[in-house]
Amino acid sequence: MRSTATAQSLTESHFAAPINRHARVDNIERCPTLCSSCNLKEMCLPCGMKGADSKALDEIFYNRRTIKRGASLYRAGTPFQSLFTVRSGFFKSYAVTEDGREQVTGFQMAGEIVGLDGIETDSHSINVEALEDSVVCVIPFAQLENLAGRVPSLQHQFHRMMSREIVRDQGVMMLLGSMHAEERVAAFLLNLSQRFAARGYASAEFMLRMTREEIGSYLGLKLETVSRIFSKLQQSGLIGLDKKRVRLLDLAALRAILGRTCKPMRHIDIHHHDNIKAATL
Amino acid sequence: MRSTATAQSLTESHFAAPINRHARVDNIERCPTLCSSCNLKEMCLPCGMKGADSKALDEIFYNRRTIKRGASLYRAGTPFQSLFTVRSGFFKSYAVTEDGREQVTGFQMAGEIVGLDGIETDSHSINVEALEDSVVCVIPFAQLENLAGRVPSLQHQFHRMMSREIVRDQGVMMLLGSMHAEERVAAFLLNLSQRFAARGYASAEFMLRMTREEIGSYLGLKLETVSRIFSKLQQSGLIGLDKKRVRLLDLAALRAILGRTCKPMRHIDIHHHDNIKAATL
DNA sequence: CGGGGATTTGACACATATCAAGAGCGGTGG
DNA sequence: CCACCGCTCTTGATATGTGTCAAATCCCCG
Numbered sequence: 001m002r003s004t005a006t007a008q009s010l011t012e013s014h015f016a017a018p019i020n021r022h023a024r025v026d027n028i029e030r031c032p033t034l035c036s037s038c039n040l041k042e043m044c045l046p047c048g049m050k051g052a053d054s055k056a057l058d059e060i061f062y063n064r065r066t067i068k069r070g071a072s073l074y075r076a077g078t079p080f081q082s083l084f085t086v087r088s089g090f091f092k093s094y095a096v097t098e099d100g101r102e103q104v105t106g107f108q109m110a111g112e113i114v115g116l117d118g119i120e121t122d123s124h125s126i127n128v129e130a131l132e133d134s135v136v137c138v139i140p141f142a143q144l145e146n147l148a149g150r151v152p153s154l155q156h157q158f159h160r161m162m163s164r165e166i167v168r169d170q171g172v173m174m175l176l177g178s179m180h181a182e183e184r185v186a187a188f189l190l191n192l193s194q195r196f197a198a199r200g201y202a203s204a205e206f207m208l209r210m211t212r213e214e215i216g217s218y219l220g221l222k223l224e225t226v227s228r229i230f231s232k233l234q235q236s237g238l239i240g241l242d243k244k245r246v247r248l249l250d251l252a253a254l255r256a257i258l259g260r261t262c263k264p265m266r267h268i269d270i271h272h273h274d275n276i277k278a279a280t281l
Numbered sequence: 282m283r284s285t286a287t288a289q290s291l292t293e294s295h296f297a298a299p300i301n302r303h304a305r306v307d308n309i310e311r312c313p314t315l316c317s318s319c320n321l322k323e324m325c326l327p328c329g330m331k332g333a334d335s336k337a338l339d340e341i342f343y344n345r346r347t348i349k350r351g352a353s354l355y356r357a358g359t360p361f362q363s364l365f366t367v368r369s370g371f372f373k374s375y376a377v378t379e380d381g382r383e384q385v386t387g388f389q390m391a392g393e394i395v396g397l398d399g400i401e402t403d404s405h406s407i408n409v410e411a412l413e414d415s416v417v418c419v420i421p422f423a424q425l426e427n428l429a430g431r432v433p434s435l436q437h438q439f440h441r442m443m444s445r446e447i448v449r450d451q452g453v454m455m456l457l458g459s460m461h462a463e464e465r466v467a468a469f470l471l472n473l474s475q476r477f478a479a480r481g482y483a484s485a486e487f488m489l490r491m492t493r494e495e496i497g498s499y500l501g502l503k504l505e506t507v508s509r510i511f512s513k514l515q516q517s518g519l520i521g522l523d524k525k526r527v528r529l530l531d532l533a534a535l536r537a538i539l540g541r542t543c544k545p546m547r548h549i550d551i552h553h554h555d556n557i558k559a560a561t562l
Numbered sequence: 563c564g565g566g567g568a569t570t571t572g573a574c575a576c577a578t579a580t581c582a583a584g585a586g587c588g589g590t591g592g
Numbered sequence: 593c594c595a596c597c598g599c600t601c602t603t604g605a606t607a608t609g610t611g612t613c614a615a616a617t618c619c620c621c622g
Binding site: 211212213223224227228230231243 | 599600601602603
């Protein structure tokens with residue numbers, strides 16, 4: 001049923017966890033694994049904690065929860081109680097305005113943390129939805145804070161993860177605020193590639209779990225624009241594209257797209273150049 | 282790993298930091314006020330802490346530092362040691378790409394916290410610069426974490442402030458990703474107004490500390506566009522404008538600008554509506 | 563008081579949105 | 593099994609919002 005070959009390693013490896021087949025209802029179960037022996041510990045909450053400290057995380061009484069494709073992990077306005085770390089699968093987070101506009105604020109994959117938006121007001125401010133059948137670890141926030149108060153390395157690691165989220169968001173602002181469509185798409189693909197690589201997956205070929213529209217929402221573009229740019233990159237030989245499967249064929253060229261700010265500069269002449277120099281210095 | 286001892290030495294090094302040079306140099310002084318008696322405590326770090334706990338914050342050995350207009354509080358790449366809370370004045374934070382593009386990621390005013398970007402990697406990822414002569418409280422982060430480990434209410438309050446920053450950033454993403462120029466400007470003005478109001482300042486009339494270009498960078502617009510929209514809003518009577526001084530004359534109308542998404546919605550019909558419903562469910 | 567940056571405004575260019583049509587695909591039910 | 597349906601994606605033609613370039617004024621700061 002799932003498409004053939006290569007990228008299945010992305011999904012299969014984590015599907016050892018039992019998935020509730022019958023009901024459309026999310027399944028909650030007692031966690032069978034401890035953080036200290038989890039294969040994701042290198043990039044999840046325990047990252048950076050050593051020896052005894054990392055064992056301390058096992059104190060937390062947490063559950064696994066499976067979320068079906070298309071189902072919500074949580075919605076804006078619901079009370080905040082727990083953080084979630086993605087065990088397997090793929091999520092999107094998005095905000096909705098009163099007038100119904102939807103803005104995707106991020107895509108989350110294995111090892112990434114979700115739910116930080118709820119801490120401020122004790123209720124969630126955004127929505128998080130599974131883009132494929134997924135499994136998360138549910139971490140009761142009160143317990144985490146309690147434990148963090150006693151384990152400095154955990155506390156610090158948690159702060160680092162929040163800080164990382166802030167830095168990530170600022171990167172998105174940069175992308176949305178000052179990049180052209182083609183740059184945004186290139187940055188998006190490279191970012192995904194990098195994150196897959198960090199997880200030991202193929203970094204040059206992967207499945208896009210989200211639609212063109214969701215990509216567009218994330219990048220501040222319309223779906224048609226995303227599609228057109230995909231086509232263009234494909235024709236230029238920078239990427240290979242088969243439906244949702246992407247192959248990055250020329251990483252250097254993709255990175256180069258990020259560099260060039262001032263368009264092809266066709267109408268440029270010496271005068272022009274001087275102006276630009278003067279303006280930027 | 283971070284002991285109190287290192288924390289002290291961190292602070293010491295702050296004192297010893299090469300803050301030489303006469304005239305245009307930032308000034309550092311021992312803080313004359315305690316958090317528990319600070320007039321900003323309602324909206325600063327101590328916010329939400331009660332009685333004895335709020336006194337605990339006084340344990341932190343922190344300094345005041347004055348930053349001249351145009352001077353940097355910190356720059357990207359410099360080592361992270363302390364957080365800062367704005368005591369008075371106004372700042373902008375901004376990121377810079379390799380190719381020199383600058384993206385303003387936020388404006389900070391009294392009671393707001395700055396520096397959270399540095400926690401992740403122990404070095405700052407963005408730049409922060411004073412838009413007017415300003416004063417900040419310097420909070421050595423190691424000390425803060427140490428104290429937070431012993432004072433749960435402080436720990437929780439700090440987590441709330443980080444979460445707030447994340448939520449704020451997501452609001453900016455929404456603004457940059459799915460709003461029109463006029464909406465962005467309106468949202469910007471209303472946001473400033475609200476923050477001034479929360480501080481007991483006039484919320485309908487205030488000075489813009491930043492240039493049109495900085496506003497544009499923040500909003501993902503060019504300075505000319507910002508200027509044009511200011512003019513338009515003025516001509517419509519929604520705002521009064523005199524150089525950097527703004528008066529919000531019609532809050533309701535400004536808020537209304539945020540509501541209308543789909544232009545005049547001319548081509549809409551019932552079919553369309555059905556599609557939308559189906560799509561969102 | 564002078565000079566350079568900030569702002570405004572206009573004319574025009576261009577990137578991206580909008581509208582529209584069709585193709586491909588997956589699921590569903592006869 | 594095929595036919596149908598809805599959704600996603602692609603592609604083209606066109607519209608439009610915002611950027612770009614330019615020039616004049618203003619005025620803040622030294």
